[in-house]
Amino acid sequence: MKFSIKIGDKEYPIEILEKNGEVKIKVGEKEFIFEENKEVFLARTKLEKKEFKERKILAPIGGVINEVFVKEGDFIKEGQKLFLLSAMKMENEILSDFDGKIKKIFVKKGEVVKKDQLLLLGE
Amino acid sequence: MRILKFKKLDSTQKKAKEIVQKMKPWTIILAEEQISGYGRKGNFWYSPRGGLYFSVILPKAKIEDLQIMTILSAFCVAKILKEDFQLEPFIKLPNDIYVRGKKICGILTENLIFGKEIRASIIGIGLNTNIEKFPENLKEKSTSLKIELKSEINNNKVLERIVKEMKNIFEKIA
Secondary structure, eight states: OOEEETTTTEEEEEEEETTEEEEEEETTTTTEEEETTTTOOOOOOOOOOOOOOEEEOOOOOOOOOEOOOOOTTTTTTOOEEEEEEETEEEEEEEEEEEEEEEEEOOOTTTTTOOOOOEEEEEE | OOOOESSSSSSSHHHHHHHHHGGGGTTTTEEEEEOOBBBBBBBBBBOOOTEEEEEEEEEOOHHHHHHHHHHHHHHHHHHHHHHHHHOOOEEEETTEETTTTEEEEEEEEEEEETTEEEEEEEEEEOOOOOOOOOOOTTTTTTTOOOHSSSSSSOOOHHHHHHHHHHHHHHHHOO
């Protein structure tokens, strides 16, 4: 048996076949085979809830923040330059270790920071 | 040691940071001239043709060892200026070398930190070798080997000497 159904604006061709106790239903290119008393997975009806993990960037050493390269609300990529921290007579570029969005920046240019101080919160 | 030579670069440090993930330790990025050479806090380093400008990709090390390496690199250069050229260098810690009260060399260490891990460390050295003249704003504060010795310097030999000394020291401390 062939027919079509419309869901919203989309039309789906349907074909129903029965053979040897099996019912095969074709929806477009997809096939579903049904046998008596057996469950068949058809489709997910809602998205899994995505858990956004909070990410922190901490000062790896104490020093002075000489540059802040990003701002709150920015979308950042792993490896992107976030801060320039002058410490121990060296210039240290602090790079992001995650892809995500910056929720909050806790430091500004010229600020002295301690080791493990929270610099940035992202998700 | 592997040396990547360029006629002209923005800066050897900038180039080194771009390619560091693909390079082995002790790779050297060398430029005959830099357009935007820089020292600490982004201060401009005058880099005309004739001078010696290079960056060294260091092996992985703890941050405390990298700090010592910065200071000892200045010591390496000062030692060579004294032993090979009979000059009297003065090291203004952590990064500058002076001769007769004028700056002759600057050293900068940059670390790329990913999370808590040092992904890469690069030491940049700018040594005024064959620079005959400095612009008006620098001439009272800067000097070169050519000005001090009134003779031409072989940049390749000096480069090799400096990096060999740095390698010796690094192997002892890290």
